[in-house]
Amino acid sequence: MPRVIVFLLTLVLTHPAHAEGFITRLLNKPVPGGVAVVDLGDGATAPQVRYQDKPALVIREDGQHWIAILGIPLTAAPGVQQVEIDGNQRSFKIEQREYRAQHITLKNKRQVNPNPDDLKRIQQELAEQTEAYRQFSPNQPSNLLFDKPVDGPLSSPFGLRRFFNGEERNPHSGLDFAAKTGTPIKAPAAGRVILIGNYFFNGKTVFIDHGQGLISMFCHLSEIDVKVGNQLARGEVLGKVGATGRATGPHLHWNVSLNDARVDPAIFIGAFKP
Incomplete structure (x- = not known):
């Protein structure tokens, strides 16, 4: 040949x-x-x-x-x-990936070991949020290279093994941005508001459906500026940074969920580090 x-x-x-x-x-x-x-x-x-x-x-x-x-x-x-x-x-x-540990001290011990009434509330709130993460709308996302939702440096990365007052809890399921209270939070892509709430751990929270199982969740807000059913354009303000819920100071915690799996938001803003 x-x-x-x-x-x-x-x-x-x-x-x-x-x-x-x-x-x-x-x-x-x-x-x-x-x-x-x-x-x-x-x-x-x-x-x-x-x-x-x-x-x-x-x-x-x-x-x-x-x-x-x-x-x-x-x-x-x-x-x-x-x-x-x-x-x-x-x-x-x-492929393999290792995540490091983070140790956090909380003054409010109920946010580490909730009492029975807290646990009942937490279970109800978890069911609401789980249902939101599992939504699957037919529309295609407007963009997959997301905008950063706030102007501020990245702080706690995704996937950290978290220890509160020495006790291990669920890994860090999102990405944190260091920002002052009142900093505007913008939709990283167009979408529909599917859930808002004021939760035990997450504080004031907004869920946005970007389409086909791609969901963003923003929590610890000081203010929520949208309502369920609102259609948001890319870059539209949805609320303001705060420190509500289980937080040691003002920051934005941003989750990205895809087919009901919480994934590293840094991937969607081009900031992923192996």
Whole structure:
């Protein structure tokens, strides 16, 4: 076989069918608490994708091939995972990632060990928020490179193993921004307000549905400037930074959830650090 043909065959076999687009390069961080992007080909219609028995976000990348964008839970074990595409199983791999610990001292000991009345309230609030995270609207997100919701430096990163007064609790499920009380908080992408509340741990809180299971949650607010059902444009103010709920000082805690998995918001603003 002529050498030129061997060379061309090698190129075909060793290079993907589609060059990686901008969204894939931005979001594909397949680690626990990260995001996996799966190439779905260039069919005429969007494939139906489910991951861990939940519908997944599917878009056309660069107006060409379809991709699925999967949120990976922090609890996922590194190794091979399965995603369902039009009823067929496809494998992808989750890489290892270690998260460091953070120790926090709280004066209000009820926020570490709530009393029975607190626990009843917490369970009711958790059910409300879980329902919000599981919403899946058909509209496509307006943008996947998000704007930072506040002007301020990043403080506590996503995924920290958290110890309150020496007792381990749930890992840090979002990204914190250091900002003064009253700093405006802006929608990082367009979306609909699906839940607001004043919760035991989260304080004053707003949930925004960006589309196809992509949900933002903002908490510890001093003021909420929106109502459930409001359609927000990208950059529209939804509230102001505060220190309500379980907080040691004013800051914004921002969660991003994808197919009901809390993932690292830093991925969506181009600030992910392996």
